[in-house]
Amino acid sequence: MDAISTSALLIFLFVLILISAYFSGSETAMMTLNRYRLRHLAGNGHKGAQRALKMLDRPDRLIGLILIGNNLVNILASAIATIIGMRLFGDVGVAIATGALTVVVLIFAEVTPKTFAALHPERIAFPSSLLLRWLLIVLLPLVKALNIITSLFLKILGIKNVQTNDALSQEELRTVVHEAGALIPHRHQEMLLSILDLEKVTVEDIMISRSDIYAINVNDDFKLINKLVTQSPHTRVLVYRDTIDDVVGFIHLRDALRLQSKEQFSKSSLLRAVKELYFIPEGTPLNVQLANFQQNKERIGIVVDEYGDIQGLVTLEDILEEIVGDFTTSMITTPSEDINVQQDGSFLIDATINIRDLNKEMKWDFPIDGPKTLNGLIVEFLEDIPAAKTSLRLADYQIEVVEVSDNMIKLVRIIPNIAVVEDEDEESIS
Template sequence: MDAISTSALLIVLLVLILFSAYFSGSETAMMTLNRYRLRHLASNGHKGAIRALKLLERPDRLIGLILIGNNLVNILASAIATIIGMRLWGDLGVAIATGVLTLVVLVFAEVTPKTIAALNPERIAFPSSILLRWLLILLAPFVKGVNLITSGFLRLMGIKTVNSSDALSQEELRTVVHEAGALIPQRHQEMLLSILDLEKVTVEDIMVPRSDIYGINVNDEFKVINRQVIQSPHTRVLVYRDTVDDAVGFIHLRDALRLQSKEQFSKSSLLRAVKELYFVPEGTPLNVQLANFQQNKERIGLVVDEYGDIQGLVTLEDILEEIVGDFTTSMLTTPSEDIKVQQDGSYLVDASITIRDLNKEMKWNFPTDGPKTLNGLILEYLEEIPSANTSLRLAGYPLEIIDVAENMIKTVRIIPLHYHPPRA
């Protein structure tokens, strides 16, 4: 290189540093791209996104290409810097050139371009993908050879190369929804998270217990049946004989009222108008049951245990309310009606309320992996039916049992954790 002037070598060195910065920035930009946004842009015909997505289909080749290019220009830059240093300062120039080049490469060819690329990945990756695509074609044999040697070396070390997946787990997707911030309205975030939770919730958690099922006993007097039809708060009502265990079917009140308007309403016409029963096994996750309702064209079903005994009733509206919140008349009173705030800051709670509804309404943390109702939770904890005025602490919350009847706890007074009694 004696024939090449020092100024020419400096220009070549500058060009090599620029190439090093290009490869460093391209690597960070390509690896920082949001893969889901990239696929969205590619599906809309964005040419830069299509090129980048094509390159990222084989990230091993892309990284190999960038590292080959980066190392090649850095090594060449080091050799030229050494020559320039020796020309200017003799043997001491080697040390000077090494120190100066290290600082220059670190600042201008590594940290700065990588920082810019990390902050603006699309602006860097999409244009650079043009040159990277052609370099990959040009250097394909060399890149494949290097990757082949690398893969063989990894196999000798007992490391298997596995293609990584961009698929998100449920918890990762939950984090994405949480971090969406203003991009997704709060209400929509809650709905998306509720959909993710459907598989964790079973029909037992939201069903109407059999003791609370509103139904028509066909063995009652006809005037009682007629009044039940007129006053029913629900559009579909269970029809049974004496007990819920002897259920006949569901009657749509539209059909019953039509019979009444035609003066053809009787017990026999009521029985003829009932729809066939639809049964749901207890323990069925809500996402599965939602699909079953859709597949079977049903909207309401009776929940049965492993012995076939009826445990409760679940409707399509109950599942939808788990996603969007209460929007219709429920078969069970809403939590807000079961919880009454007292002047001293405590709450009187109907013990038949479900633990999930209580936690959701009050932002409390009673355990949900056992009994489904507050009554059941207290009974399991005490292992006996308590008397009124019994006090206890459950899950950190002070409780006082106010009313007990028919072997069930009816009303409970709950003191919140951050309760401060009023001053006298």
């Protein structure tokens, strides 16, 4: 080193600091790349993304390569800085060189390149991966030896798998959708989140209860049957004998109207046109039932309990509305026919309304892990069928029972967002 001038050593030291900055920035850039965007770019033929993705498949080799290069450069820079310091300041130059080099390395070879790389990982990682690939080929034996030693120490610590797992959990995917911001329109975000929620919702949560099923009693007067067919709001109608438990099947209105146009419509022709029933066990998650509808080429099914008793009816449209429900609901400016806004700000609500539908439409927060209807929720809360004019506070909503008949709450008045100021143990006020 005596034959080399001090100015040449300073230039060499400057180059080493640049190389150190390169390794530091490359490490941060490669490790902060968005793996999903990286796969997307690589799939579209981006060469830099393909190189980076291939190197990230073995992060242990990549980290080993970068650390070998960075440490060799930093150690060499320290030695050269010491020589320069001794030449310029004598024995005290060692301390001066150490302190000065520490500051320079921290600012220009660590903090600055790593910060820039963290902010712009693709701009650094993609071109850097080209040089790193060739360095890995040259230094592969040394990198492998280092990885073997490292793996032995990791095994001693109880760590056996050094491969990364980039799979997202459902909650992580939900966070990704939320944080997409303007990249995904708000309505589309709601639809994506609804798809993620399908496995949390069962058919009994969205089914039409047996008491609300629009159906035809084949033993009724034929004029009434004809009227029900003509005025049906649905394309498929359930057909039964005397009681809903004695179901015959479904009739498609297209078939019934065709028979009417040919003047061949009768009870016997109606029964011949009935389609076979498709049964669904209660508790079936919506994502499973959606797949079942597709696999069995069905659009409507009867929900039955463990004893085979009919509980309700579910259609393919009901499940699809769970996905696009918030999208369509957001277009509605007035509440549904089950909800009537009063001048005092309260709401008169049909107590047979589904709680999930009520929460969605009104942006309320009634519990949905128990009874499915508002009537059932109130009865469960009070542990009794209340009389009219009974008031209670439930989930921070003031509720007044307006009408009760046939052992059911028919109509309630709700005043939302009432703060609970009484003792928490108080359940109702009659």
